[in-house]
Amino acid sequence: MWRYREAIPLFEDKNIISFDEGFTPLLPIKFGTKTVWIKQDHLFPTGSYKDRGASVLVSKIKELGVPSVVEDSSGNAGCAIAAYCASARVQCRIFVPQDTSAGKLAQIQFYGAQLNKIPGSREYTAQAVLGAAEKNYYASHSWNPFFFQGTKTFAFEVCEQLGWKAPDSLVVPVGNGTLLLGAFIGFNELMAAGLIRKIPKIIGVQAASCAPLYRAFKENSEEILKIDKEDTVAEGIAVAAPIRGKQILEAVKKSMGAFIIVDDLEIKESLRCLCAMGFYIEPTSAATIAGLSKYLESSNPDEIVLSVFTGHGLKTTEKMLKILGESSPGILL
Numbered sequence: 184m185w186r187y188r189e190a191i192p193l194f195e196d197k198n199i200i201s202f203d204e205g206f207t208p209l210l211p212i213k214f215g216t217k218t219v220w221i222k223q224d225h226l227f228p229t230g231s232y233k234d235r236g237a238s239v240l241v242s243k244i245k246e247l248g249v250p251s252v253v254e255d256s257s258g259n260a261g262c263a264i265a266a267y268c269a270s271a272r273v274q275c276r277i278f279v280p281q282d283t284s285a286g287k288l289a290q291i292q293f294y295g296a297q298l299n300k301i302p303g304s305r306e307y308t309a310q311a312v313l314g315a316a317e318k319n320y321y322a323s324h325s326w327n328p329f330f331f332q333g334t335k336t337f338a339f340e341v342c343e344q345l346g347w348k349a350p351d352s353l354v355v356p357v358g359n360g361t362l363l364l365g366a367f368i369g370f371n372e373l374m375a376a377g378l379i380r381k382i383p384k385i386i387g388v389q390a391a392s393c394a395p396l397y398r399a400f401k402e403n404s405e406e407i408l409k410i411d412k413e414d415t416v417a418e419g420i421a422v423a424a425p426i427r428g429k430q431i432l433e434a435v436k437k438s439m440g441a442f443i444i445v446d447d448l449e450i451k452e453s454l455r456c457l458c459a460m461g462f463y464i465e466p467t468s469a470a471t472i473a474g475l476s477k478y479l480e481s482s483n484p485d486e487i488v489l490s491v492f493t494g495h496g497l498k499t500t501e502k503m504l505k506i507l508g509e510s511s512p513g514i515l516l
């Protein structure tokens with residue numbers, strides 16, 4: 184992704200922390216009668232697209248000479264920040280919800296980060312990190328703008344891979360919106376540079392049991408209303424109070440997009456189907472594709488639709504095994 188070096192706000196190349204990540208494959212995959220471009224962002228070094236943001240943010244952290252950072256995460260961003268901090272030799276403490284997948288917890292610790300498991304929901308974890316962030320640099324993937332300077336490369340890659348053309352629509356998962364907003368920034372920069380002619384319609388996918396953005400959009404509210412969150416297998420998007428919620432709503436509206444919700448049954452069916460096609464992704468990524476299937480019901484036959492696999496299934500083995508042990512009500516895709 185550092186092929187777009189000129190567009191990334193870092194002063195000196197010597198501060199770049201990179202595993203030569205990015206430019207992930209873009210595959211045309213058939214869903215029913217329609218073909219969709221799927222970006223394989225589960226193939227990043229730490230197993231999720233969060234490496235885009237971590238590479239830029241930790242490079243900036245190195246440039247600033249920051250010795251230690253804290254971060255809160257549902258797991259994947261924590262893994263990414265921990266890995267890049269290991270490479271940059273920056274001390275790192277990661278806060279995660281207690282029920283985060285064991286694979287992600289192991290990964291964070293193997294990278295040498297200190298792990299703080301917080302009982303309760305993702306919101307308690309976000310609260311718990313704030314005290315530590317008063318004394319340490321807050322390498323937050325949700326708050327820190329440099330993270331989004333990394334995730335914007337998603338849009339650059341997609342357009343380059345399509346022959347410097349934007350897709351008509353983009354279906355992405357959304358919790359705190361790091362991919363959605365990053366992509367929106369990237370497409371806007373390409374527009375401003377005269378490289379593409381339009382911003383794709385952005386469709387954000389949320390879990391039905393935790394869908395504050397869907398609800399605000401549906402009720403035409405500019406504020407993110409408080410919701411009663413319930414459990415979902417899609418741990419990566421289980422965010423009840425997205426801190427950039429207003430910004431996400433604005434981006435989706437500007438793009439003429441929308442939000443779609445999917446329930447756990449649909450997510451699990453989508454996961455089974457994708458794995459049966461040879462794609463081993465985590466349940467959060469399967470939620471996106473369940474949403475994509477719903478979107479395709481009303482998309483135009485000639486529309487160029489693009490979506491993404493955001494996280495690798497190997498990180499969530501115990502959740503995958505549990506789903507494997509449950510009976511399947513039938514194929515939905």
Ligand SMILES: Cc1ncc(COP(=O)(O)O)c(C=O)c1O
Pocket residue numbers: 231257258259260356357358359360361362363418419420422465467468493494495
């Ligand atoms: C695999 C995966 N997909 C999607 C998301 C959603 O990202 P965001 O909360 O930034 O919208 C996450 C977040 O952790 C994730 O781990």
